[in-house]
Amino acid sequence: VETLPKEQGWSVSNLYLYQGFWCTALTLRPLISFQTHFQEFDSDVITATFPKCGTTWLKALTFSTLYRDRFANPLLTSTPHQLVRFLEQDVYVNNPCPDLDNICVYNKPRLFSTHVPYASLPTSIEDSRCKIVYLCRNPMDMFVSLWHFAEMLRDENKVLPTPSLDEAFDKSCRGIHAFGPFFDHVLGYWKATQENPDKILFLKYEDLKEDISSQLKQLAMFLGVPFTEDEEEGGVVEEIAKVCSFENLKELEVNKKGVDVIGIPHKDFFRKGKVGDWNNYLTPSMVERLEKLIQQKLENSGKYGGLLR
Numbered sequence: 001v002e003t004l005p006k007e008q009g010w011s012v013s014n015l016y017l018y019q020g021f022w023c024t025a026l027t028l029r030p031l032i033s034f035q036t037h038f039q040e041f042d043s044d045v046i047t048a049t050f051p052k053c054g055t056t057w058l059k060a061l062t063f064s065t066l067y068r069d070r071f072a073n074p075l076l077t078s079t080p081h082q083l084v085r086f087l088e089q090d091v092y093v094n095n096p097c098p099d100l101d102n103i104c105v106y107n108k109p110r111l112f113s114t115h116v117p118y119a120s121l122p123t124s125i126e127d128s129r130c131k132i133v134y135l136c137r138n139p140m141d142m143f144v145s146l147w148h149f150a151e152m153l154r155d156e157n158k159v160l161p162t163p164s165l166d167e168a169f170d171k172s173c174r175g176i177h178a179f180g181p182f183f184d185h186v187l188g189y190w191k192a193t194q195e196n197p198d199k200i201l202f203l204k205y206e207d208l209k210e211d212i213s214s215q216l217k218q219l220a221m222f223l224g225v226p227f228t229e230d231e232e233e234g235g236v237v238e239e240i241a242k243v244c245s246f247e248n249l250k251e252l253e254v255n256k257k258g259v260d261v262i263g264i265p266h267k268d269f270f271r272k273g274k275v276g277d278w279n280n281y282l283t284p285s286m287v288e289r290l291e292k293l294i295q296q297k298l299e300n301s302g303k304y305g306g307l308l309r
């Protein structure tokens with residue numbers, strides 16, 4: 001760690017530049033174990049996100065869709081993060097070679113989650129037939145969400161520094177946040193899905209908000225477990241959408257108390273759950289700077305029709 005380029009982070013204390021992205025000191029060791037030891041099955045499913053882009057929601061949706069015929073609704077008693085565990089900041093944290101089968105709620109398929117950029121996933125994942133579901137979100141909402149998340153963590157852990165919104169925004173635009181730069185993260189998965197659409201499904205938070213039923217059907221189809229006519233007529237799709245909704249999850253006791261493996265309170269994963277909250281926080285000059293950045297970084301990928309909404 002000492003030899004890696006370092007930056008004072010704004011959402012977490014220090015960040016280290018590893019394989020072209022910013023990583024916390026705590027994540028680095030488990031991440032390397034994940035890269036070195038992970039042994040995938042072709043049937044594995046991995047949800048992948050940049051932090052604050054809807055990871056919690058994606059975990060709940062994927063778990064509920066994939067295992068819908070097997071359970072009575074574990075989301076009532078376990079958080080989405082307990083049901084679908086992060087490979088790099090949970091599964092490999094205390095053990096370089098954990099028993100992956102036992103870590104998952106169900107085997108075949110096993111379901112994991114990651115924030116690691118596509119290029120830094122273990123190469124065997126790319127070579128295997130396991131599937132990845134990526135969820136992207138507008139960077140303005142991602143930033144505002146991350147800003148509040150960092151504030152909540154600072155409230156609970158006073159040792160973290162408190163940069164101003166301007167300072168945090170500047171660092172964010174320069175890609176300095178855990179697992180950043182954001183645009184490299186998104187583009188990595190976007191390019192991979194263009195090359196291999198059967199392997200990687202690229203979803204957008206805003207699309208899920210707009211039409212959750214059709215997005216769930218797309219997810220189920222991609223996972224190889226399409227909803228049957230009976231299920232559709234019986235309201236299964238709507239039921240999954242309802243159980244996984246922000247309003248429902250936020251109010252469940254299990255999501256209101258306790259902390260996750262790295263000490264983050266479960267409640268901090270639920271704030272507003274809305275599209276466009278950035279309007280309440282970003283100044284016109286911030287919006288202009290980010291708009292330019294979006295254009296510059298994503299010019300070949302189509303800002304609205306394609307990669308972002």
Ligand code: A3P
Pocket residue numbers: 049050051052053054055056057141144145146148244245246247249269270271272273274277
């Ligand atoms: P906001 O801060 O904008 O409210 P992550 O899960 O990647 O940490 O992302 C957290 C963001 O997703 C937060 O956004 C949170 O409120 C929102 N979120 C959590 N659960 C959600 C759900 N079921 N539906 C929609 N948004 C959700």
